[in-house]
Amino acid sequence: MGTKVKGSPDTEYRYFLKEEEMTSFTLRTTARCEMIDITERLAALVKESGIRNGNCLVFVPHTTAAVTINENADPDVPRVILAVLDRIVPLADRYRHAEGNAAAHIKASLFGASQTVFIESGRLVLGTWQAVFFCEFDGPRTRRVQVGLTAG
Ligand code: ZN
Numbered sequence: 001m002g003t004k005v006k007g008s009p010d011t012e013y014r015y016f017l018k019e020e021e022m023t024s025f026t027l028r029t030t031a032r033c034e035m036i037d038i039t040e041r042l043a044a045l046v047k048e049s050g051i052r053n054g055n056c057l058v059f060v061p062h063t064t065a066a067v068t069i070n071e072n073a074d075p076d077v078p079r080v081i082l083a084v085l086d087r088i089v090p091l092a093d094r095y096r097h098a099e100g101n102a103a104a105h106i107k108a109s110l111f112g113a114s115q116t117v118f119i120e121s122g123r124l125v126l127g128t129w130q131a132v133f134f135c136e137f138d139g140p141r142t143r144r145v146q147v148g149l150t151a152g
Contacts, residue, residue, distance in 0.1 A: 021049050021149045029139035033086070033107075035068075035078035036134045038145060042117070043124055049149045052122050057148040059114040064104035064138035066111035067145070072131035085110075104138035111135055119149070 023045055027036060038058075046056055060067050071077040085107055095102030115132060118125040126132070134145055 019151050021051070022146065023049075023149070024144055024146045027134055027143045027145060029134075029136040029141055029143060031136065032139055033082050034136040034139060035082060036136070037072050037131045038067075038134050039072075039124070039126070039131045041145075042132055042147060045147050046119055046124060046149060047122060050122075051119055051149050051151045054119045054149065054151040056117045056119050056124060057114060057150070058117070058132060059146040059148065060134065061113075061144055061146060062108070064101055064108050065143055066108045066113060066135040066137070067115045068111045068133050068135055069115055069117075069126070069130050070133060071129040072133070073129045078133065101138045107135070107137040 025041060025045075027038070029036065042056060042058065058067050070081065089103045089106045089110075091103050093103070097105065117132065124132075134143065136143065
């Protein structure tokens with residue numbers, strides 16, 4: 001929220017928005033591979049921050065998870081994405097990574113660890129069909145999503 005600061009030259013208090021706010025939330029994933037729509041959670045954080053115009057940076061601090069933007073109007077879209085990813089990056093393919101989750105690392109790098117969405121008039125600027133997805137590639141696990149909100 002805004003920071004209460006004693007104004008000058010009069011004695012009124014004025015509220016100034018912080019220029020940047022870092023926050024995070026956790027997610028419990030339930031499948032090995034899964035795309036979870038986090039748009040509403042992000043929109044709520046933007047609203048809570050009081051930031052009217054700026055940027056919302058979403059960052060996933062994991063090596064086998066990612067964040068992407070795509071359609072969620074038709075739930076078949078994330079399903080198809082995951083199915084095709086499995087074909088492109090098979091679960092077992094003589095990978096040298098001893099932990100056994102090389103496919104998840106590769107998928108995470110293909111999608112990337114962050115996305116940025118503009119904030120305009122206190123709302124996320126997304127296309128009609130766009131949603132922000134947390135992408136699990138090595139679940140189920142408890143995951144963290146970091147959100148940086150910047151005014152300006
Ligand atoms: Zn690994």
